Amino acid sequence: MADQTPVLRIQNIKKSYGDNKVLKGVSLELNRGGIKVVIGPSGGGKSTLLHCINFLVGLDEGRIYLNGKEIIHNRKRELTAYRQKVGMIFQDFNLFDHLNALHNVLIGPVRVKKLPKSEARERAVAELERVGLRDHMTKYPAELSGGQKQRVSIARALAMDPEVMLLDEPTSALDPELIGEVHEVIRDLASGGMTMLLVTHEVGFASSLADEIFFMEDGKIVEQGPPQKILFNAECDRTREFCAKIGRLHNNSS
Amino acid sequence: MDELLFLRQEVAPELLAGVWMSIKLIVPSAIFGFFIGIVSGVFRVYGHPVLKRLAGLYVLFFRGFPLLVQLYLWYFGLPRIGIYLSPFAAAVIGFSLCSGAYHSEYIRGALLSVKKGQLLAAYSLGFSKIRAVFSILLPQAMRRALPGNGNEFIYLIKYSSLAYMVTCIELTGKGSILANFYFKYLEIFAIVGAIYLVMVSIATWGLNYLEDRIAIPGFGRPKYN
Numbered sequence: 001m002a003d004q005t006p007v008l009r010i011q012n013i014k015k016s017y018g019d020n021k022v023l024k025g026v027s028l029e030l031n032r033g034g035i036k037v038v039i040g041p042s043g044g045g046k047s048t049l050l051h052c053i054n055f056l057v058g059l060d061e062g063r064i065y066l067n068g069k070e071i072i073h074n075r076k077r078e079l080t081a082y083r084q085k086v087g088m089i090f091q092d093f094n095l096f097d098h099l100n101a102l103h104n105v106l107i108g109p110v111r112v113k114k115l116p117k118s119e120a121r122e123r124a125v126a127e128l129e130r131v132g133l134r135d136h137m138t139k140y141p142a143e144l145s146g147g148q149k150q151r152v153s154i155a156r157a158l159a160m161d162p163e164v165m166l167l168d169e170p171t172s173a174l175d176p177e178l179i180g181e182v183h184e185v186i187r188d189l190a191s192g193g194m195t196m197l198l199v200t201h202e203v204g205f206a207s208s209l210a211d212e213i214f215f216m217e218d219g220k221i222v223e224q225g226p227p228q229k230i231l232f233n234a235e236c237d238r239t240r241e242f243c244a245k246i247g248r249l250h251n252n253s254s
Numbered sequence: 255m256d257e258l259l260f261l262r263q264e265v266a267p268e269l270l271a272g273v274w275m276s277i278k279l280i281v282p283s284a285i286f287g288f289f290i291g292i293v294s295g296v297f298r299v300y301g302h303p304v305l306k307r308l309a310g311l312y313v314l315f316f317r318g319f320p321l322l323v324q325l326y327l328w329y330f331g332l333p334r335i336g337i338y339l340s341p342f343a344a345a346v347i348g349f350s351l352c353s354g355a356y357h358s359e360y361i362r363g364a365l366l367s368v369k370k371g372q373l374l375a376a377y378s379l380g381f382s383k384i385r386a387v388f389s390i391l392l393p394q395a396m397r398r399a400l401p402g403n404g405n406e407f408i409y410l411i412k413y414s415s416l417a418y419m420v421t422c423i424e425l426t427g428k429g430s431i432l433a434n435f436y437f438k439y440l441e442i443f444a445i446v447g448a449i450y451l452v453m454v455s456i457a458t459w460g461l462n463y464l465e466d467r468i469a470i471p472g473f474g475r476p477k478y479n
């Protein structure tokens with residue numbers, strides 16, 4: 001890659017809830033088109049990390065740079081512009097419950113980007129088409145399956161033209177038979193060159209997609225490296241133990 | 255036969271004028287009250303700390319003071335500091351503020367019941383707080399609050415009869431005057447009561463219709479066909 005500046009650079013993020021030090025200084029970089037996967041035990045701070053990157057929770061310490069430019073989160077304009085560039089996918093979808101699929105995707109471009117309604121609508125339809133939901137546009141979240149909901153939420157994020165996507169266990173709330181359709185959409189994004197930071201425990205999926213895996217535990221990135229190394233040949237005992245465990249789970253369930 | 259004729263010719267026109275006055279009290283009070291309730295409800299959940307506090311105090315006082323006492327304060331009390339309100343204005347102000355305090359409670363409860371993730375999702379798309387509240391949270395909260403708000407509208411129809419106590423002669427006031435004059439308490443108050451019942455029924459029907467209209471699959475009240 002000729003472009004040397006990381007799209008997103010996270011420097012030494014710290015976050016505590018009371019006495020509970022959830023993030024103890026996390027740094028990472030995402031290069032354009034790069035896909036990094038975060039794995040690690042529950043409670044290790046993965047969700048908090050992604051929330052911090054989007055300033056959905058306030059950081060105690062740390063800096064965040066988008067395309068080399070530091071984000072000053074108390075400047076409201078700067079913050080909302082930044083958030084449009086950083087798409088976020090939640091474990092439990094968080095679709096807007098009172099809007100149908102089309103309007104879930106439409107509302108960002110209309111209300112935030114101020115696109116004319118017809119243009120926004122065209123865009124929204126195109127994004128829903130891309131995730132294979134053109135025929136379900138008029139359905140409300142309660143009428144969609146989990147897999148469809150997550151695909152709508154991906155379309156919703158894409159409609160804002162993000163440069164980076166943060167995905168927090170996008171398939172962990174899904175029934176096993178619905179995971180594939182969401183993975184397919186994410187794979188599609190990857191081949192389109194989207195930069196992504198993905199938290200997942202789907203080992204097979206992660207190793208086929210990621211160019212680097214981070215093992216995160218107890219608020220720190222304990223070890224990082226290429227998928228084959230982290231998943232099958234880690235240096236750190238804790239990483240090996242954890243990967244053996246999720247590997248077993250994965251094999252049992254498939 | 256005589257009785258009917260008497261009721262139609264002597265009582266009905268007077269009562270009708272009373273109904274008209276009641277409607278002129280109820281409709282603006284309902285609208286202002288609802289609006290005040292939405293604004294103060296939003297302040298109480300998402301407002302700046304100062305606004306939050308002020309809105310909280312508003313609700314405390316206007317739910318805490320008996321409505322009749324509030325009306326007396328507006329009408330008989332304010333002249334003490336040089337403000338003279340007409341009976342009608344005093345009644346509308348009193349009803350709106352009292353009603354707003356109750357609406358505020360329903361809106362607040364409903365806003366708090368909206369899942370946290372909705373706000374996070376809006377923020378993550380670049381919504382500002384105000385925009386998220388008005389485009390995402392309120393539309394959801396209002397649907398949940400509507401049954402409570404509806405109750406408050408129904409109460410308003412009935413407590414509008416207190417306007418009579420500050421000399422704004424609406425339906426109940428007219429009824430009392432007529433009943434005293436003709437000495438026909440049973441007949442006239444039965445009719446007055448029935449008219450309130452009709453107004454309440456119309457409001458109930460309208461609210462149910464509205465609830466159906468804005469119902470969304472899987473959200474709040476299920477939509478029956």
Ligand SMILES: Nc1ncnc2c1ncn2[C@@H]1O[C@H](COP(=O)(O)OP(=O)(O)O)[C@@H](O)[C@H]1O
Binds near residue numbers: 022040041047049
């Ligand atoms: N809003 C919060 N308030 C208090 N503690 C929190 C909050 N969110 C997360 N935590 C704590 O932070 C730790 C990390 O949580 P989380 O980031 O969800 O981990 P993971 O996503 O890796 O499972 C946990 O101990 C959790 O209890």
Ligand SMILES: [Mg+2]
Binds near residue numbers: 046047048169
């Ligand atoms: Mg998590």
